[in-house]
Amino acid sequence: MLALVLGNGSLWSCAPRLRQLGIRCQHFSKDTVRDLNHDSAELIYLLPFKTLADADWPQLRVKLAQANRCYIVVSDQLSSAEIMNAARDGAYDVLLTSDGDERWLESLRKVVDSQKLWLQLYGGAPLGSKDLLVGQSTAMKSLRQAIERLGPTVASVLILGESGVGKERVANALHIASARGAFVALNCAAIPKELMEAELFGAEKGAYTGANKTREGLVEQAANGTLFLDEIGELDVKLQPKLLRFLETRKARRVGGNAEIQSEVRVLSATNSNLESEIMEGKFRSDLYYRLSEVILHVPPLRTRPADISLLTLAFLKAAGERLGKHFDSAEPELIHKFQQYDWPGNVRELKNAIDRMVILYDGPVLRAAWWEVPQRINSRTPSHPQSFQTAPAQADGRPVALNRKQKLEMARQLLESSGNDLTWVAAQLGIHSTTLYRWRKTKKI
Numbered sequence: 001m002l003a004l005v006l007g008n009g010s011l012w013s014c015a016p017r018l019r020q021l022g023i024r025c026q027h028f029s030k031d032t033v034r035d036l037n038h039d040s041a042e043l044i045y046l047l048p049f050k051t052l053a054d055a056d057w058p059q060l061r062v063k064l065a066q067a068n069r070c071y072i073v074v075s076d077q078l079s080s081a082e083i084m085n086a087a088r089d090g091a092y093d094v095l096l097t098s099d100g101d102e103r104w105l106e107s108l109r110k111v112v113d114s115q116k117l118w119l120q121l122y123g124g125a126p127l128g129s130k131d132l133l134v135g136q137s138t139a140m141k142s143l144r145q146a147i148e149r150l151g152p153t154v155a156s157v158l159i160l161g162e163s164g165v166g167k168e169r170v171a172n173a174l175h176i177a178s179a180r181g182a183f184v185a186l187n188c189a190a191i192p193k194e195l196m197e198a199e200l201f202g203a204e205k206g207a208y209t210g211a212n213k214t215r216e217g218l219v220e221q222a223a224n225g226t227l228f229l230d231e232i233g234e235l236d237v238k239l240q241p242k243l244l245r246f247l248e249t250r251k252a253r254r255v256g257g258n259a260e261i262q263s264e265v266r267v268l269s270a271t272n273s274n275l276e277s278e279i280m281e282g283k284f285r286s287d288l289y290y291r292l293s294e295v296i297l298h299v300p301p302l303r304t305r306p307a308d309i310s311l312l313t314l315a316f317l318k319a320a321g322e323r324l325g326k327h328f329d330s331a332e333p334e335l336i337h338k339f340q341q342y343d344w345p346g347n348v349r350e351l352k353n354a355i356d357r358m359v360i361l362y363d364g365p366v367l368r369a370a371w372w373e374v375p376q377r378i379n380s381r382t383p384s385h386p387q388s389f390q391t392a393p394a395q396a397d398g399r400p401v402a403l404n405r406k407q408k409l410e411m412a413r414q415l416l417e418s419s420g421n422d423l424t425w426v427a428a429q430l431g432i433h434s435t436t437l438y439r440w441r442k443t444k445k446i
Contacts, residue, residue, distance in 0.1 A: 004028040033063040041115035049075035070111045070179040087224035139300040151177020159270035161299030161430030164349030167270035171228040181225035190434040193236040207256025223263045233273035244288045255396040303343035319360040328364035346428045370376035
């Protein structure tokens with residue numbers, strides 16, 4: 001690692017300590033910010049806190065953001081308000097000179113990890129199995145440009161898209177572009193509603209049966225970072241006012257507690273539901289919707305960007321081969337053509353799973369078209385998935401109409417009955433997560 005220290009003032013006194021930790025040090029000036037796309041991810045910018053009060057700080061902050069660089073603010077002593085101001089200005093972390101070596105190393109390593117992930121997403125580094133923003137289609141280029149613009153801001157972003165398109169990856173990319181602290185994700189459909197308040201806001205010891213110790217909520221764990229709420233439409237309507245108040249004040253009380261806890265956190269959310277219909281039915285608060293959706297990003301389904309399928313296939317093929325110890329370097333053109341003709345109701349997640357299965361079952365170096373059969377479609381199912389099911393109506397351009405929760409519940413009942421309770425298949429047809437379907441069954445909604 002190489003620490004780039006702004007100026008040669010008091011902060012430079014930390015250089016001997018950094019060298020003892022195995023970290024090289026160099027000065028940098030406000031005119032020599034290096035672009036992450038062209039330099040190592042192991043460059044870390046250290047700024048004295050007083051820099052944030054300089055007249056030319058806004059220009060330096062823009063340069064760091066444009067270069068996709070995280071930075072750490074260092075000071076001898078700071079108040080909690082000053083720390084929050086630094087985080088609000090975009091600092092990845094705030095270190096005190098009195099902090100221990102372990103704390104310094106942990107912070108520096110997290111910066112390096114974040115910058116490496118940014119390189120994977122945008123800088124041409126080898127792609128891993130989780131990289132779902134791959135593609136050169138117009139839609140994906142526009143999405144990446146929007147992420148680059150929105151990342152450094154503190155705007156609340158609502159991410160819309162079908163199940164499996166990679167909404168969490170979009171949230172993660174926004175987080176990386178923000179140069180904030182921790183990224184904490186929660187699937188609102190995966191937590192029972194009676195436990196959700198404690199999960200989000202924490203609980204004091206003895207607040208409920210089994211609460212044997214005080215527990216931090218996710219809003220505290222994500223302090224100075226990003227909290228991502230997936231499937232936000234599944235959040236219980238009784239808890240929505242408390243989330244709204246937190247978004248407005250950045251203050252909350254733990255379950256069973258009286259003291260207010262403040263946490264400066266950026267909140268991102270995502271859904272595949274039609275929240276406007278949920279609002280009309282009284283299942284989602286309009287004021288919470290407007291607070292969460294200062295900006296709305298739409299993640300395109302895979303069927304609308306077939307040109308990206310070859311890039312995605314190679315990325316997932318490489319990742320699966322490395323993970324399973326098999327050598328694959330290409331896919332037959334016929335297989336890519338078959339992939340492009342299929343409309344992938346499970347989107348990128350379904351494509352990745354299909355490639356993983358083939359890599360598990362067969363040996364390389366070429367992925368063969370004969371190894372993949374087009375899955376049975378909703379309008380031409382096998383006997384276990386009868387054709388009697390009436391699909392959702394389509395719009396004039398052929399796209400399916402967005403369904404509200406009541407319609408999804410009714411369709412789920414019919415599909416489960418006709419498919420022999422095939423939860424995975426039914427979830428894919430409805431564009432919802434299988435955990436949501438399981439919870440609906442458990443609570444006797446279907």
